[in-house]
Amino acid sequence: MKKNIIYFLSCLVLTVGLVSCSDDDKEPLSPLTVVIEGAEAQEVVQGTTLNLKAVVEGSSEVKYAWTLNGKEVSTTPAYEFTATDLGKSEIQLKVSNAEQGEAAAKLDLDVYGKYKYGTFILNEGASLRGDKGGSLIFISPEGELVEMAFQKENNGAWLGSVPQDVFIANNKMYIVSQNGGNEGGFLTIVNAETLKLETAFGDELKSQVSWPTHVAVLGDDNIYLRDNGGIKLFHPSTGEATLIEGTKGARKNTMAVVGGKVFASQNKNLLVIESGKDKVSATVEFDGNISGVVKSSDNNVWVSVSTGKIAKVSAKDYSIIKENDLSADKDATKTLSASFAAAPSITAKGDTLYMSGLATKVYRHIFSTNETKLMVDAKEMVENANIVYNTVAVDPVTEGVYLNTIKGYGDNVSINQISIFDFSGATPTLKAHYNDCTKYPAGVFFTSNFR
Template identity: 85%
Template sequence: MKKNIIYFLSCLVLAVGLVSCSDDNKEPLLPLSVLIEGGETQEIVQGGTLNLKAEVEGSSEVEYVWKLNGKDVATTSTYDFTATELGSYDVQLTVSNAEQGEASAKVTVDVYGKYKYGTFILNEGSAWGGDKGGYLIFISPEGELVNKAFQEENNGAWLGSVPQDLFIANKKMYIVSQNGGNEGGFLTIVNAETLKLETAYGDELKGKIDWPTHVAVLGDDNIYLRDNAGIKLFHPSTGEATLIEGTNGARKNTMAVVEGKVFASQSKNLLVIEAGKNEVSATVEFDSNISGVVKSSDNNVWVSVSSGKIAKVNAKDYSIMKENDLAATNADAAKTLSASFAAAPSITAKGDTLYMSALSTKIYRHIFSTNETKLMVDAKEMVENANIVYNTVAVDPVTEGVYLNTIKGYGDVGINQISIFDFSGDTPTFKATYNDCTKYPAGTFFTSNFK
């Protein structure tokens, strides 16, 4: 009996020892960690859905808690976020289990309006009958076209008659109409992401401006309007519109804003206007009339002139960094740089690559660094009824799609096409085309050019 007891106790000690050894050899649990797929800052269009997914390391057995602005919203490994109001939202994820504790991750989601990214085509409309005024066409990055987008977002309200130009700054869009009238007046200010009307200046600007055609903005209270007299500085806070000294005869064409300054053309002169000043700060003279002034991707200024030259001007010291003479290498392309009655510039740029067409159906490409110029397409060969080019070619700085607006004729303006060319291959193709939706398109504007 005594031997049995001793044997039993020996086995018990051995078993305890084995368990103890097993516990000593067990690897410690790794700490939990979690990330939210996509990064700590994400964005989604208003009304869209963003699928947020947890990436957990350390265990596959955890509990999930998602919080939106501090309130519980989900307990699964994924969370579908959606919002109907613009703004910034905080989403926090916590994962936990009894053995390892918990870990957290956070993401800030910015909800933006449907018009924040994309392309606008501004239409003059028919001032002499039919339509009440001009309108905006919007093309989303996915290719969806919204006709009369301003009217759609403002209960059918119309822009002023014969709009010519727009500018985006401080989350606002400024649209200038030379004839005024309607709900939009001479200057319409809308939310740049929703197109909801914020302010319109009609009667307030009567007698202060004369056929305004172009706009540039340095601040909410520093709006520059080009009209028949020159360039005027409009202060909404006081209602004053003061002619900038030295801008008489400023060309009816797009102005550029670079380094907090306005660059505009006046015959052979590139004018520089600094914030808060009532006179021209500097002038750069060229050998012939300027036909285009465009902001470059490196924050300098592209300038085209009627003699067939393209120059890059330093936006800080106004020196000419480099100038290419297209007339010496491609005379036909050089002709497209002449100053015409178009409201849009004769050049358009995507990085170091520029395109030009003037009012012809032939689109040329010029690579500035190599001084190479090439005919890319004659739109007549691909676009039916492309008899008249209305305003000039424009290149999307993101997609590289090249836009050309054509109409059959002034008497057949209802027959028209927006053609978006793809020049990435050996032969030109279409990225997209849209038929019969423009009415005298004043210009094509890409939201990415206003960053």
């Protein structure tokens, strides 16, 4: 009996030892990890669909929980997200099981509107083609062209008649039309990402402005409108537009906003208008009529003069930082004349400027080296490019140089071209070419120039 008890206890000890050894040898479970695949960028355009996928390591048997802005949207390994609402979207994913706990991943996306990035071409409208007013053409960074973009986003509504200028600020686009009317009036304000109409001023401005042509914005309630009387400060909150003292005779041309100030041209004078002031703060006089005022990439001001000069002016103290004289090249000088074009005679990408005036020859001027060169005569590359409608414009991102041409007036206006030139190589090439979609184009506007 005693031997049996000893044998039993020995077996028990051995068994416990074996079990203990087995437990000690068992490897602990690795922790769960998870990542979200399927999103290549944190910014996505409205309407985009992302096929998101959970990639889990540590186990193949887990529960999934996807949430969008805190609301559960899926419990499967994959989630199809469609960007509908503008702004921030937070996507969270949690995976879990009883043995290993849980792991999480997060994806922050910024959903932006279709029209946030790209190029706009503003059209005055052609009554012979049945237009009631103006329209917008949009070209995406991928080269997709959308005609009548404003009408498409606003149930067929029309801008005012003969629009001339566009300005973008505070996520709003401001479009000024010299004849007013239609749903857009004299000043149309739309969401800059969706083009949805926010407000329009027609009758409110009718007695206060005379053929307004250009707009600059320093704030939601500080909108500057150039018209036949000068430059007027319009306060939407009160509906009042008052003339800025000293701006009578301001040129029908683009105004620039730099450092919270408006820069405009008036014959030989560069006018400076500061926020909140009811008169011109400073004047810089040149030796000829100013033909272009453009913001520079280093936050100063480019100024072109009809005598064949291009200057860079300090936006802080209004001194002339440097001035180049192109007058030795008579053909290039002609492009700097103060013509009737609504767009400036110069356009800039960094230190490089382009000019064409109202002719088909495009010149390039490198400011730092004072070199001027004929880049192309559009007639030699573009069929029916007989008349340049407004002036040349360079994309500050892609460096594509835009030129709008028409075959002629009357019935011939229906034959027109948007030509985008590439001057990066030894010889000019056409990056893109669009036929028969403009309607007397007033100007080319790049969203990147307003950032």
